[in-house]
Amino acid sequence: MIQVFFWFKIFTLAVIVYSTNLYKKNEFYYYKNLGFSKFKLWIPILTFDFLFFLITIIVLASNLHETQPGS
Amino acid sequence: MKHNLEVDSIILEFDTKRVLQDVFLKNETGKITGILGRNGTGKTCLMNIIYGELQTTNKSIRLDGTVISDAYRNPALIRYLPQFNFIPKNLKTKRIFKDFNLDFSKFIKYFPEFEKYHNSKVKTLSGGEIRILEIYSILASTTKFCMLDEPFSQVMPVHVDTIKKVISEEKKNKGIIITDHLYEHIIDICDDIYVILNGKTYLTKDRNDLIKLGYINKN
Numbered sequence: 001m002i003q004v005f006f007w008f009k010i011f012t013l014a015v016i017v018y019s020t021n022l023y024k025k026n027e028f029y030y031y032k033n034l035g036f037s038k039f040k041l042w043i044p045i046l047t048f049d050f051l052f053f054l055i056t057i058i059v060l061a062s063n064l065h066e067t068q069p070g071s
Numbered sequence: 072m073k074h075n076l077e078v079d080s081i082i083l084e085f086d087t088k089r090v091l092q093d094v095f096l097k098n099e100t101g102k103i104t105g106i107l108g109r110n111g112t113g114k115t116c117l118m119n120i121i122y123g124e125l126q127t128t129n130k131s132i133r134l135d136g137t138v139i140s141d142a143y144r145n146p147a148l149i150r151y152l153p154q155f156n157f158i159p160k161n162l163k164t165k166r167i168f169k170d171f172n173l174d175f176s177k178f179i180k181y182f183p184e185f186e187k188y189h190n191s192k193v194k195t196l197s198g199g200e201i202r203i204l205e206i207y208s209i210l211a212s213t214t215k216f217c218m219l220d221e222p223f224s225q226v227m228p229v230h231v232d233t234i235k236k237v238i239s240e241e242k243k244n245k246g247i248i249i250t251d252h253l254y255e256h257i258i259d260i261c262d263d264i265y266v267i268l269n270g271k272t273y274l275t276k277d278r279n280d281l282i283k284l285g286y287i288n289k290n
Contacts, residue, residue, distance in 0.1 A: 029157035032124075032143040033150045033209065034170055 002061055009053050013046060073100045074135055074215045076121075076149075076246055082129040083116055083270075090116060091127075092270040097263070098216060098246040103238065105257040106250040107286050108267035114250045115154060117267070118218045121248075122151045134215070152209040154220040156201055160194035167193070167204065171212040178207055181233050199225050206234055210241050217241075218248045223256055235260050254287065 021028075021038065028038055076098045083091040090113040098104040108114050119125035121132055123141035132139050134148060142149040158167060164185070168175045179186050182203060193201055202225045209217050219238075223231050231253075238247060238260055251257055257264065258278065265272040266284045273284055281287045 024159075026153070026155050026157050027159045029151065029153050030159055032122075033146055033157075033212075035144065035146045037141075037144060 002057060005057055009050070013049065017042065017046070074246065075099045075133075076216050076248075077133045078117075078121055078131070080129055080131040081117070081120055081127060083113060083120065083125070083127045089270055091120075091267075094267075094270075094272045095274075096248075096265055096272055098248050100215070100244070100246050101242055102262040103242050103247045103249060103260055105261035105264040106248065106267065106272075107254055107257060107264060107281065108250075109286065112267040113270065114267060115220055118151065118220055118248070118250070121218065122149065124151075146212075146214060148214065149216045149218065150209045150212060150214045152206060152217070152219045152222060154224070156198070156205065158193050158201065158205055158208070161192060163190060163192050164188050164196075164204065165190060167208055171208045173208065173211055178211070181207075181237055182230070199227055199230070202226055203230055203234070207237065210234075210237055210247075214245055216246045216248065219250070221251045222249065223251045223253045231256060254281070 028041075031037075031041055078096040079094060081091050081094040082089070094117065096104065096106070096117070106114050106117065116125055120127055120130055121142065123139075123143050132142070139145075139148065143151070165175065167173075168178070175189060185200070185203075188196060188200070193204070196204065202222075206219065206222045206226075209219065210222075222234060226234065235256060238249070241247065249257065249261065264275045264281075266275055266281065266286050267273075268284050268286075273280070275281055275284070278287070282289055
């Protein structure tokens with residue numbers, strides 16, 4: 001089950017990055033003019049988002065394990 | 072302090088079509104360099120190459136003799152005004168001035184009608200007003216060089232004159248590269264004008280050169 005969640009998260013992140021890069025491409029010039037490349041913008045966002053997901057899923061999994069041992 | 076920006080040896084190809092092949096362009100602090108050319112000759116591409124946004128098979132961009140590749144990584148070196156609106160619409164005007172480290176009161180001296188917009192979101196401004204905000208943020212912020220792609224389009228004539236004043240004021244501190252099809256304004260403010268034709272740049276001396284190069288008609 002966790003594996004499904006993991007790959008679904010990877011998929012949604014990829015969709016978000018692709019669609020934002022496509023539909024907000026003009027706005028990236030604002031941040032480039034301030035010295036932030038696409039890479040510099042995406043790395044902290046994706047890191048925070050993925051870590052938040054990871055911590056949540058670990059907490060949920062351990063709770064599930066406590067309430068339903070062997071699951 | 073004076074800075075020099077030199078661009079040459081650029082080759083840009085799309086599939087089999089060679090867009091730029093023999094480009095030379097020079098700009099320095101205190102000078103405005105204009106780029107003219109028919110639609111599709113590669114003016115915007117050239118700016119994107121200088122900015123590091125468009126990769127090419129061959130290029131040489133030197134700032135004070137030092138080769139630079141991804142200029143957009145360092146706004147202290149160069150800033151770029153693209154020809155489309157680029158400021159996120161949900162930002163407030165005061166946030167833009169803070170981000171670019173600009174003085175709003177100085178801006179108001181040039182454009183008094185913007186005083187009421189200090190706390191407004193960009194999306195509440197008209198297309199022309201957004202363009203003025205964009206031009207000013209790029210032009211007046213601290214940098215060695217700035218490139219303006221079609222700054223006069225979308226802007227009403229009275230504001231075009233004010234923008235020209237800002238450009239003339241700002242050139243004291245930086246080098247400015249500008250392109251626009253409103254060539255009369257370009258001729259008016261530029262120290263050097265290059266025309267791109269068949270992928271090559273030609274440094275022009277006067278209006279007659281623009282006629283010879285087929286950019287404008289005789290009459």
